[in-house]
Amino acid sequence: MEGTGGDLALATLRGHGVREMFTLSGGHVFPLYDAAVQQGVPIYDVRHEQTAVFAAEAVARLTRRPSLAVLTAGPGVTNGISAITTAAFNGSPVVVLAGRAAMWRWGAGSLQELDHVPIVAPVAKRAATVTDPQRVVSDVDAAVREALTPHRGPVFLDLPLEVVFSRAESEIAVGEPVRVVEPDPEEVDRAASLLARAERPVIIAGSDVYAADAFAALRECAEALRVPLYTNGMGRGALPPRHDLAFARSRRHALKNADVVAVIGTPLDFRLGFGDFGDAQVVHIVDAESLRATHVTPAAAPCGDLRLALTQLASYTGVRAEHETWIAALRQAERAATAKAEEEMAAESDPVRPARVYGELRKVLAEDAITIGDGGDFVSYAGKYLEPARPGCWLDPGPYGCLGTGLGYAMGARVARPDRQICLLLGDGAAGFSLMDAESLARQNLPVVIVCGNNGVWGLEKHPMKAMYGHTAAADLTPGLRYDRVVDALGGAGETVTKAADLGPALDRAFASGVPYLVNVLTDPADAYPRSANLA
Template structure:
């Protein structure tokens, strides 16, 4: 009678799910799993911190639309992974986190690394469990994938005691689930769909706001068809950038503030009404606007603001229904007057930015840095953005044209996501440009993952906007407390380029605007993980994307 151990059952279950990569940091009891992964042809990406392992799994999920997988060690390994798990939870990402655990006889003895992982991860996962019986390992892994990918995506967690992994069982006792999950697309209530189209038809200034639900549903084609047929202007949340190309005449991302304030009918599709959308409330939105919300998660509908028409359903399915209904309506397609008004506002905003985008000032203006990156990147390049101030500049200056090609922290504002996301994106799309733009502050969180990129020959390009400060924080301090009151927010002009060179990558210092494009060309041509250390301006409040920071510009700061 043939036999199999628990580690091999984990690998077998992952292979069945089509997993190609596992992001991990080594330690007991991982080694049997590692040996099986290698034999099965599943790539092991070993990282420098467990947080990064989970963030890479999240980045891989966002780049592919498929669940990402991380494996971590017990105790501190799980604790280190928690921030990444939380980012997946609040960002609705399908990530399966697997972990080792002490042998069952060690439970409750204060053994090395022993702790109750489930109590820690339960608030941040849809489902979590410990496997106590070796023959049921595949069953538990199948549940983890089903829960992660059902409805609104979410992280899941399973841990495996060491003795459960090492136990050998008879093959005939093993539970191997079949046909245990399906990808369904729940359609919306037809009456609600008809009501929504009537409401959009009656509006003078309707808009569509598309969120990450469109991305996870793979609904970008349906969104584009709906917008183009109805001629309703559309803007996307940051996570959904590219689902409507930024240069499309019906994309109003550049004039989003005006669009949200003046819109009299708003269709939210897969967009949660969190702080990114001002909770859907005034003053960001017209208080008298009629609202329609489409979401696969019923609990999201009506959260934070009243919704006139709520449609529970998959974004792809419901957008198809909305398009079919719109084609029967005499008021569609609409004229382009409202769209033209928004495009004109967007052009004015772009023209205002050009003063800074073409600045030859030294230190380099960060808007100029973003502008040069935007002119260099391919249309399908993947951009990860990590930081505070640099994120704000990049949002307005660097466009996105294809879905899934723009990655930023999401609702948590987590720093340290840029390099892990970029590594995962390059693994998923080895033939596309992948660039991580980060602030020097955010580099400090997961900068050592450039070593991971070097060891695994993953040629991402990292551009560090190095202004030797926590920009948003120090600008606030200067405006409120005085120019010399920047306590706890000043950094140094560290040679990050030399750090990456020491790891075996390519590094270059950039100090003048005209050096940016040639440096980008050399970095991508190097074929190595590369770092461009770009020295940028500290004094940004004059042209900050934050009206609040502009209002408290140091020019008006008190003398101390």
Template sequence: MSTDTQQETRLHGGRLIARRIKAHGVTKLFTLSGGHIFPIYDGCREEGIDIVDVRHEQTAAFAAEGWAKVTRTPGVAAVTAGPGVTNALSALASAQSNNSPMLMLGGRAPALRWGRGSLQEIDHIPFVRPLAKLATTPDGTEEIPGLVDDALRAAMTPHSGPTFLDFSMDHVFSEAAEPESDARLLQPHLGPGADGDAIERAGRLLQQAERPVVMAGTNLYWGHGEQALRALAEELGIPVFLNGLARGCLSADHELFFSRSRGAALKGADVALVIGVPMDFRLGFGESFGADTELIAIDVAEPVREHPRAVAAELYGALPATLDALRVAAAGGPDRSRWHEQLRAVEEEKHAAEAAELNDERAPLHPMRLYKGLAEVIDRNAIVVCDGGDFVSYAGRVVDSYEPGCWLDPGPFGCLGSGPGYALAAKMARPERQVVLLYGDGAFGFAGMEYDTLARHGVDVVGVMGNNGIWALEKHPMEFLYGYSVAAELRPATRYDEVVRSLGGHGELVERPQDLRGALDRAFSAGVPALVNVLTDPTVVYPRKSNLA
């Protein structure tokens, strides 16, 4: 009798995988079909997990990362052996640089014939391991459930990030008994805060500060620190600047949110709370702050790299508890209204300087004129996905975010082609919201065929393209350095909108500013994936200041 019962509970490896990811709340599997992973599809079908297939494995992995970015829960992708895995590596590296929790499942040639030259036989682990928090291969079917649990927990453990498992074909097709498991995903934002002595030291510094600032980034979002940050900023009167996934963690119309005065604020601050963001090229490797600015580094866990300059205090732990404790420790500081007025004056000056660009009526369009038109039609809670160079850089200046999880850019790894996967996942996770894909014409070449994916799955993302016919991020700096540019030209005025129409979407070309609003309105009401292909002026040079290296 016991033997019969045990046989009834034996499941093939793919079903065991599906059972475990479902137990952790996974509802979507992003993939591109491959025979090595058929049992995973069968398991997901039986367990009611949606299988979302795309046109390139990179997009499957970017969609998994996009799901994580929008939901703050792990995204899962499955790719076939060999080229399936190698095609997805850029997305895995992107997730690593963004601390995005995701699990990539890979096929693998059968263990029984390993080393004999099976189709797509290659050992993925050595080249995946540097990009993942955990990368391993089960030695048998019975090991699969436990390793899936381990991988998902590792993905969520601060610093969160991607994990990878591949499954030998004979193991994933074979059966094993399902073990009992009550494993649950970690909730790291509910854990203990930073050490009390460190809180006290940081509190004294902040309490005495006359010109404090907050510079917060992606790990503020992953650490669910937005409510505690808002309470701290409001009670202590601290101006807040945000980048990366932290955009929207304080609403863009909050009185303590600032953006255009960042340079003046970071240089002029006497104390800066650097929350969940590394001092990499985006912060001038620490030189964006004043030479005398005292830095308080706050994060969900200790940094993976040493700080490029000395910090006065370090607070590592769950962000809600840490920020709440710091707020209490720093209470009773000086009045900071004059500091606010000083920064607000800079903001207003920068806004006034932008007016000419926002109202520029040239044709082809100035990118800023395009964003003025877009601002008139997108909702407050729209999810904005960025995939491009200079065109997206302009968006970073003028497109506001009002809620967490509404700004998805490639992050510091800077991988083009991420946009369609992010947008696909964002719209599936939040179908009631507008999802806007800001697209450079160069970026379209990486994953433009995914409009077929969007159309097949009925995902009505609206793409807005700045089409200037060049690789502007490279062309203009190269001409500045050398007086010429190479490998920086694209075909002018290419009809990417016609490509989208042929793939089952809605497409329009915009050549003049007066035609923009109507095209945008029609795209948002089309009910199918859309692309508004806007011709922009290739002579416009983005005023870039960041030092990439």
């Protein structure tokens, strides 16, 4: 193929399955836009670079293939850093291509002249500059392969002006498939034996099980060993909600009483008490050496392809204990917790409490709806009350905890899943990071429903600070702001809800609207999520 550096880069990415580009316009990357037009790749543009990377990350997470964000030089790159970091924490194979000031005039003070690589390198699997038009294809191919190699993650290449604009001829060749790493069979067998022989075993499965497309193997494993299953992140939806081994609301009780806990495809981080499960033995199964926990010594720690590991776990034929008594005890705890949640989700209150919002929302969400969380307490309640029925239906910022993901994730989800309901759960604090991109959704005909929990405070900080110091600082927002009017002014629509009885009809109108529609729910600022996780 003969073409500019932009032509060659995009053609190589298309060979790896990239189907769309997310960007904010910049002159340093014009050849990449021209390539997209010539090669029939849709361009989705945004109002802030972080939204472009978040949108690309949503596509990568949902489709398990590489995705593309294109950033202009200098501030275009630095504006995307938090989103690149989020992709790194989530193991998302995002390819970020950036412009760069010309090499031949480097040091003379060109517009947006900045060496991006040392800035991006700590948060990307690979960060490099393409220095020769003849190397565009090989460098892009190598970067994509790095992004897809477990543990997956973002990669970054910047292309100086004379590289992206210059023409060259190069064969578009995609390298060999990413090598599958087989876990140590003895280590997997040790893990299986621990689970099978335990009296009170538990499995917790996370996002990397989805990334590995290993849900069938996970189900086979849980059923074969008869082990209760809990999930977090994109592990949610691993089993149908009515499956006898699917549990959600009794996790604290389970971890307090378990004698073996197998954590699969998710780190032993603050979300799981750093792997401190009392007297229980820990099994930690990860897809790459870099994810091995260093603060915990597991009783078994297989490392490698999760689908292979889970399939081998399921084939265990050794001695096993009876687990039905334990399963029944957990089911009793699950029913009690569910009954309490049902009561909370139906409760009348003035002002509205977040629990009631989710009680009404679940009535209108389709089984395959994609639900996105971007916020603090409001989204924590979503994790408590909403349980996806299928895999690939839940997106949240992940362990990096970066606010502002929501509008980008909603855009990416709508692009990747055009036939689904897309529902963004947005805190009013999080709205300040990216709500202008409602214009990007409206202009490009990308309808989503945005449910904004508007309590007028930074709830995640206000309530703990009040408990610690007896006062708060920098924790208040303006009460009752009309975020729905912002979306309306930007080309969408919306309304404000103050009464619980009005929630259902408002949600019906939102999903029927066919535009970005924000339901602005004024919620109780005194309602604090009962948080138990420690930051450190």
